Amino acid sequence: MTSQAGSGGASTVPDVFDPGGGANLTRVRAYNERLVMSLVRRHGSLSKADIARRSGLSAQTVSVIMRALEKDGLLMRGDPVRGRVGQPSIPMRLNPDAVYSYGVKIGRRSCDLVLMDFVGNIRLQLHQTHAYPMPEEILSFIVEGIPKLERMLTEEQRGRIAGVGIATPFQLWSWAEETGAPREAMARWRGFDLRDAVAARTHHPVLMQNDATSACGAELIFGVGASYPDFIYFYIGSFIGGGIVLNSALFSGRSGTAGAVGPLQVSDRNGKPQQLLKIASIFVLENLLRERGIDPKPLWYSADEWIDFGEPLETWIQLTAAALAQAIVSSASIIDFSAAVIDGGFPGWVRERIVAAIRKAAGELDLEGVILPDIIEGAVGAQARAIGGASLPLFSRYLIDTNVLFKETA
C-alpha cells in the first residue's frame, strides 16, 4: 500500500507529519469566548439568546460567557428591544474602546502607523512619505511614532493596547529595478528582521505579515467576510499580491506565502505564458505612461488623486482585467471560491472600471466545468493594509481561530 513515495524534488521532507494536538476544557472555553465575540462582531449586535441559537451552545453557557465578557469590558449591553412577546432581549455589542492595536503599513512611497479600535475605526494616525523605504528610517518611524501616539491616550487606554501588526511587502530588496530605488540601498533589507527590531524597542507584542495578505484579513473581518465564507483577494499595488480566505479564516499556508498570486501563469495578449504580476501591477501602468511621455507621478501622490490618463490607463485596465480573469478562473478550478475580491492602490472609479472589465473578460473565457466566483470590489478601502496589520494582534487574542482549541505540540 505505502510502497514508494517518489523521490521528491529538492527540499527535505519530514519523516512523518503529525496532525494538530489535543483539545481540553480550558481551550474549549477560550474557543467559545472567541466564537461569541466573532458572532457579535459579524452581526453588529446580538442578544444572548441569539448567540445561543447561532452557536448551538446552551443558553446558560452563553449567559455565563457573555456576562464574563461584559465584566471584562469587551461587550456592552444596548437598550432592551421590546415589541415581541416575552421578556425583552438585550442586544450586546462590542465595546469599541475595549482594545486598541497598532497597524503599520510599509509602502513603496509612504509608511503609515495607525491606532485602531476594537471595531475597526482608525483613531489616531501618522503618515510619512519617502523616495524609497529604508530599514533604519522605517524602524525609527515606528518606534518613535508609538510613544508619540501614546501621549494622546490616558494611562488606562494605553493599558488596553493589544500589540503592533506590521503589513509589509516581502523581499523588499527585489523591488529595486522596477521602482527606481538604488539597488544597494534596498539590499540593506536583506537579513534585516524588522519584526525583531521593533519588538526589541517596544513592550507590545509585534506581529508581521505580508501587506496583501493583511489587506485580505481586513476584508475578512471588516469587509466582505461576513457575506463570503471563502474568497480569493487581489491587491493591485506596485506589484500585485493577494490573500486567501477559507472557511472564514485567513489561510496563509505553511510558508506564509499562500495567496501570493503574483507568479500565477496567464497568457498575455500575444498568447505567451506570463506571470500575472508582469501584467496586472501598477508599475506596468507607470512604464506605459513613461513610454508615452506622460509623467506618472500623480500615481504616487495619493491613491485617491489619480487623474484619468485616458488611453494608456484604459489599455492597462483591459490588459489587467484579461489577466485577472484568467487568474480567477484558474484559482476557481483549484478552490471553489465563492468570490474574488479586487482592490488596490487606486481610486474607487478605477477599481470599478477594472471589476467591470474583469467580469466582461471572464465571460469570454471557456468556463465549462468551473463555477465562476462573484467578482466584487473590496469594501474596506484605502487603509486596508494598515487595518489588516492592526487586526493581527486582535486575531491572535480575540478572534475566532480553530487553532485556539489545539495544543502546540512543537
Added chain:
Amino acid sequence: MTSQAGSGGASTVPDVFDPGGGANLTRVRAYNERLVMSLVRRHGSLSKADIARRSGLSAQTVSVIMRALEKDGLLMRGDPVRGRVGQPSIPMRLNPDAVYSYGVKIGRRSCDLVLMDFVGNIRLQLHQTHAYPMPEEILSFIVEGIPKLERMLTEEQRGRIAGVGIATPFQLWSWAEETGAPREAMARWRGFDLRDAVAARTHHPVLMQNDATSACGAELIFGVGASYPDFIYFYIGSFIGGGIVLNSALFSGRSGTAGAVGPLQVSDRNGKPQQLLKIASIFVLENLLRERGIDPKPLWYSADEWIDFGEPLETWIQLTAAALAQAIVSSASIIDFSAAVIDGGFPGWVRERIVAAIRKAAGELDLEGVILPDIIEGAVGAQARAIGGASLPLFSRYLIDTNVLFKETA
C-alpha cells in the same frame, strides 16, 4: 468601513455567514479519540507515552482514552519494547479487523466494489466491465454485490461494517461525446441520485464523493499524506481530475468541487490558453492513437497492461507534462503546497516518465517568486479511487476531522 460590497456576480449571497458552532466536553473527547487513532495510523504503532508527547495531552488522559479504545477492539497491544532505561513501552496499533467498509469505484470501462479493512487492505473484491456505465446496471452491481460479499463474512464481521463510500466522476452525462457512449443513454444519469438509490437498498450509511477527490483522500491516509501536510493531487483518467489536502485534511470546498483542476487555464503548444483537461487527459492520447491508425483498446483493458505506443505516447507525455507543469506553478502561487502528487489510470512506468517530464518542464518555467512543490508519484496505486471511496465512512467516524469539535448549527 463596510460601505459597499460590490454588486456581486450572478449567484445570491447569504446576508451574513456565521462561523462554526460551539465546542463542548463530549466533543472534546470524541476529537481526542480520533486524534489518538490518527496518530497511531500515521506511525503504524505508538505507545501511550509517545501519544502523550505528540498530542500534548497528559499521560493519564491518553491512558484512559487508549484503554477505552482497546476495550472497544479498535486498538491492539503489541509486544513490549525493551532495551531502553525504564519500564518497557507497549506499542499500540490499529486492529485491522476492527472496522470494515465498502468502496465503490465507477469508471469509464469498469466498476469496482471492494471491502477494505481498518488499515487499508482490500479483503474482498468484485469487478465488472462495461462499454459505458448505466445507472441501473451500476446500482444492481452495488446492491447485489454487497450481500454477495457479506455471505463470505461471519455475523460478527458484518456487524463491524462502517458504511459504503462511492467514488464517481461528477456529471457523467457530459462524458458522452469524447468517450463514444450514446448520448441518450448517458443522459439518464442526469437527475439520478445514485447515493440515495443505494441508501434506499442497503442499511449501511452511504457516502459519495468525486472519484479524483477520493483517490486524493486515499493518498492522504494511506500514501504520501504522512510526509506532506498539504498537497495538490492530479489523477489522470479519461479526464483529468484532482483533489486538495490542506493541514492534513481533505479540502473539498463549499460545493465539493475544490481540486477539480480540469478547467485550469494553461497555454497549449501554440501558446493559446486552453483548459488543462483538454491536454492532460487519457482521451487525448486515445484520439492521438486513432489519428495515427493505432487501435487504442489496450488503454482500456487494464491500467497495468499498456503497451509502449512509441511516438504518440511520448508526444502525449510531453504535452501533458508541459501543461501540468504550468498547472502546478499556478496552483503553488495560490496555495503554497509542499507537494504535487501525480497518479492516473496507467502503469507505473508511464507515471514515472510523466513525473520526470513534469520536473523537467517545470524547471524551464519562470519560477521567480514561487516555491516549486516536490513533484512526486502517487504511492497508493491502481485502486486509489476505490480505497478513497471506502475510507469515506472511516473519515466520517474514526479519522481526525476538525469538524468533530463543532456543533452543526444548521
Added chain:
DNA sequence: TTTTAATAATTCAATTTGATTTATTTATTG
C-alpha cells in the same frame, strides 16, 4: 555478581474546569 540509583511507562485518586439540565424569575404581548 550483587546492589543501588536513575529513568521511563503506566495508572490511581483527587481536583478542577466548564458545559448541560432543570427549575425559577422576569418582562412582555394579546
Added chain:
DNA sequence: CAATAAATAAATCAAATTGAATTATTAAAA
C-alpha cells in the same frame, strides 16, 4: 390572566489535569 421568550441560579455531569504511586527496566557502583 395566559402564553411566551429571555435570562439566570443551582445542581449535575463529563472529561482533562495534577500529583503521587507502582512497576519494570537499564546503568553504574560496590
